[in-house]
Amino acid sequence: MANLLVVDDELGIRDLLSEILNDEGHSVDLAENATQARIARNANDYDLVLLDIWMPDTDGVSLLKEWAATGLLTMPVIMMSGHATIDTAVDATRIGAFAFLEKPITLQKLLKAVEQGLARHASRTAPSVAVVSAATVSAPAPCADLTVPQLAASMEMDAGPHAHQGFDLDRPLREARDGFEKAYFEFHLAREGGSMTRVAEKTGLERTHLYRKLRQLGVDLARGKRN
Incomplete structure (x- = not known):
């Protein structure tokens, strides 16, 4: 089981992603803005974060840059947006974002991006390998x-x-x-x-x-x- 954080100001999207990822066996924390995301990140080490770009207080790219500058960008971050430009996606990738998903997000793309992000995280941290392996191995x-x-x-x-x-x-x-x-x-x-x-x-x-x-x-x- 992996520990995930979903950051999005839309309640419907938070609930949907939480339901899907919980069904996949993951533990999911939710944040509706950058302020809550900061608090959650300071209190927990996450295996992956799904981060919306457009939020009412601080945009996702600025929060990503903040985490990178303070040494908190230790996990893959998947950026999400329905209105972002190609330049925005490129900037996020340069800062350290693992992937970019355009809304509306399809189930197949979501699960694939999360799976690849967790695999990347597992390859970088030995302890995570054991945790992810135990969580992702399904019935034989x-x-x-x-x-x-x-x-x-x-x-x-x-x-x-x-x-x-x-x-x-x-x-x-x-x-x-x-x-x-x-x-x-x-x-x-x-x-x-x-x-x-x-x-x-x-x-x-x-x-x-x-x-x-x-x-x-x-x-x-x-x-x-x-x-």
Whole structure:
């Protein structure tokens, strides 16, 4: 699990980024302006910061420059803006910004930039390597290559005399279907390390529908992250 700071004066963007990054297993602090960002940075060592450029008190580029001058720019900083010019992005990069994301930010670009930023941070600080490695290793990929009996055992499914591919077929259709769906979602949660964002992409469901479905089936969300 990585420690991240999201700085943006728009509540909707802060909440959205926080939800996505929390689903990825990260710890996320929020700041709505440069003043709060300074306080948070002075109190914590972050693995990565997402920093908006246009803010009401101090703009993000000035704050980035301030951190660089005072020795606090020890983590990758990803700049965000919906109105910045190319010159602004170039200036931020020269000061020390790791990357620049243009709003509206797509999920794919966000996750890719964060992943690359954390990898850069891990390569620079040995202690961070251990922390990031422990946080980013999801359920073992060989799970996808297990035989049917092994997969059934790993998901604690009934492999009795009426079972077919690990499912008890000697049950009413609705119960059998619910059993399959529960195992299906548990499998994808385990494979994606508990990331609801990636499971939603894999299964083709909206996040709200996915949450509702998992609660209905009694799926243990914490289990996917533990695995």
